[in-house]
Amino acid sequence: MKDSQCSLAKIQKLSQVVMLSTLISLASTHVKASDALILVLQERSCSGCQQADADLVHADLRDADLSDSKLMRANLGQAKLDGADLSGADLSFTSLRGASLRGANLKKTRLYGTDLREADLTVKGLTKTA
Numbered sequence: 703m704k705d706s707q708c709s710l711a712k713i714q715k716l717s718q719v720v721m722l723s724t725l726i727s728l729a730s731t732h733v734k735a736s737d738a739l740i741l742v743l744q745e746r747s748c749s750g751c752q753q754a755d756a757d758l759v760h761a762d763l764r765d766a767d768l769s770d771s772k773l774m775r776a777n778l779g780q781a782k783l784d785g786a787d788l789s790g791a792d793l794s795f796t797s798l799r800g801a802s803l804r805g806a807n808l809k810k811t812r813l814y815g816t817d818l819r820e821a822d823l824t825v826k827g828l829t830k831t832a
Contacts, residue, residue, distance in 0.1 A: 746763055746764070746765060746767070747766065747767045748766070748767070748768050749767045749768065749769045749770060749771065749787075750769070750770045750771060751768075751771045751772070752771070752772040753772065753773050753776060754772055754773065754774045754776065755774075755775045755776060756773060756776040756777070757777050758776060758777060758778050758781055759777050759778070759779050759780055759781070760779075760780045760781060761778065761781045762781075762782045763778075763781055763783050763786055764782050764783065764784045764785055764786065765784070765785040765786060766783070766786045767786075767787050768786055768787060768788050768791055769787045769788065769790055769807075770789070770791060771788075771791045771792070772791070773791060773792065773793050773796055774792055774793070774794045774795055775794075775795045775796060776793070776796045776797070777796070777797045778793075778796060778797060778798050778801050779797045779798070779800055779801065779817075780799070780800045780801060781798070781801045781802070782801070782802050783798075783801055783802060783803045783806050784802050784803065784804040784805055784806065785804070785805045785806060786803070786806045786807070787806075788803075788806055788807060788808050788811045789808070789809040789810055789811060790809070790810045790811065791811050791812070792811075792812040793812060793813055793816050794812050794813070794814045794815055794816065795814070795815040795816065796816050796817070797816075797817045798816055798817060798818050798821045799817045799818070799819050799820055800819075800820040800821060801821045801822070802821075802822045803821060803822055803824070804822055804824045805824070
């Protein structure tokens, strides 16, 4: 009986170590994602980056280089994207509700399922494609 209790205790301890290791790994990943978002906001450059599901509500990204970036499902509601280069970016299912895109380059930008309600779309490079 004692051997089985000892084995059970070892298994439980090992399980706790694995769970703690997983939590540390997840926290590290979250910090890296947050750091990347801070860099985007400070440098206004994220060409080719992947920031899916990012929360950038009210972000000031005027004149930012976001070309070829992957911002699927991101929340850019009320963001200032005036003059931003979004050419080739994937903004599928992104919220741009109330965002300002005056003079933004949207050439070849994917806008499938994107919420554009109340957005200012005085932009260049916006053409209808099949």
